[in-house]
Amino acid sequence: MRYFIEIAYNGKNYYGWQRQPKQISVQQVLEETLSTLLRKEIKLTGAGRTDAGVHAKQLFAHFDFEGIGDFDDFIFRMNSFLPKDISVKNIFEVKEDAHARFDAVEREYEYIISIKKDPFSQDFAFQINNIPNVELMNQAAEMLLTHRDFQCFSRSKTDVKTYNCTIVKAHWEAKNNRLIFTIAADRFLRNMVRAIVGTLLDLGYGKTTLEDFKAILNSKSREKAGASAPAHGLYLTKVIYPDNIKL
Secondary structure (H helix, E strand, O other): OEEEEEEEEOHHHOOOOOOOOOOOOHHHHHHHHHHHHHOOOOOOEEOOOOOOOOEEEEEEEEEEOOOOOOHHHHHHHHHHHOOOOEEEEEEEEEOOOOOOOOOOOEEEEEEEEEOOOOOOOOOOOEEOOOOOOHHHHHHHHHHHOOOOEOHHHOOOOOOOOOOEOOEEEEEEEEEOOEEEEEEEEOOOOOOHHHHHHHHHHHHHOOOOOHHHHHHHHHHOOHHHOOOOOOHHHEEEEEEEOOHHHEO
16 A cells, blocks of 8 residues: 655754765654554655755655554654654555655745844744845746746756756745745756745845846856755745545
């Protein structure tokens, strides 16, 4: 039987989702917990990777096991074993060939910026002191919707076969002393969202222009784009699947 597990986590103490040879990851903690409870070695396949320090409000992974039993009881036991910064939200059975990564049709991220000093959000939002030109940043964000090749926002050392992504949503919103950037696409490259945010902030602070932004998109060069925004302001917020993967 194949199951999807839905989780959320505070990424501060982890070197991302994916297992690392010498550093603790969210995947490692979950696999060890599942293996302990089910008394069998469990391997998880996640919907994607989050970098070190990045948070997730929703991430799915799949694993195979013959018969979990009562889902509510199992979720309770999982959460009792897991550290406080990782939680299991749901578990459900899916088709045998359902895949957490390849079957996802859309992923959504939020990047949160605090525009006033807030001691309670220092680990969960990027603190800035001067408000950028949000209207100009939104004009640039609209360009992302019609562009396809995002090599300029990808890490230089990566093993992807294509840099093409279809972005369906990209906009900034000012809310409660925060700037929130929401972006959704069929897929994302490693470091892509943080690189986009950093480049848009350069525009918002007048370091670059809309013409510069267009040139960066067409350059396919990471060196032309801005510095990546800090990891702790980034959240994976949603992963969408077709309804027919569930049993």
